[in-house]
Amino acid sequence: MKRVLANARIGVIRAYRRARNGHAKSRIIRVIIVGDRSGLPERLDPRCVYVLGATTHKWALLDCPCGRGHTIELNLANPARTRWKVTINNAGQPSVHPSIDYRGQPRCHYWLRDGRIRWAPNGRSAAEPQR
Template sequence: MRQVDRHPGKAEIPAGELWLVVDSGVKKWACLSCPGGCGVQISLSLNPEHRPRWKVEQDFWRRPTISPSIHQQKMCRCHFWIRKGQIEWCKI
């Protein structure tokens, strides 16, 4: 997981990386490339005041877990969890 101070916009996030946007110590966004291979950038809001919203936690080894699941609905329409740094595909 890489911490950045601003949203990556259209910058390409390397496959397998999660970018955490933190501004003044506040987690704002979790950004990643779709693990389904379609190339879509996924931006997840971490703002507790907005819906939908997600939560990112790290374990002792700094592996991210994101909840709830992520359902990318643009291109490949994949649905998955990120738990302890691993992709777990949701069953269809």
């Protein structure tokens, strides 16, 4: 029963985000650290960032906030490619540096700062919005 309710909640969150054209005032409220991919849940919670690697953080995974169900995988360890950094503020809210730019269909480009999603203008890369 818990699994059915969890899947229903994830479906409602995704539907809401799709209805808002992928620009909902989404929040990602916490970071969950797991040792490896076997520690991941069957379906990722759309309000969490999952960090793989108990001692050395290697990857960050999150359900894309556009609501279309694709998973974003960010490399936290490889110095030869783009490398992201996940930080947590005093309230436990995650930030990801630099921006996340998924170039598949649909293109999703946004910043995650203090648990809030800030979308880039469609179709082009832009400087980070001012606070």
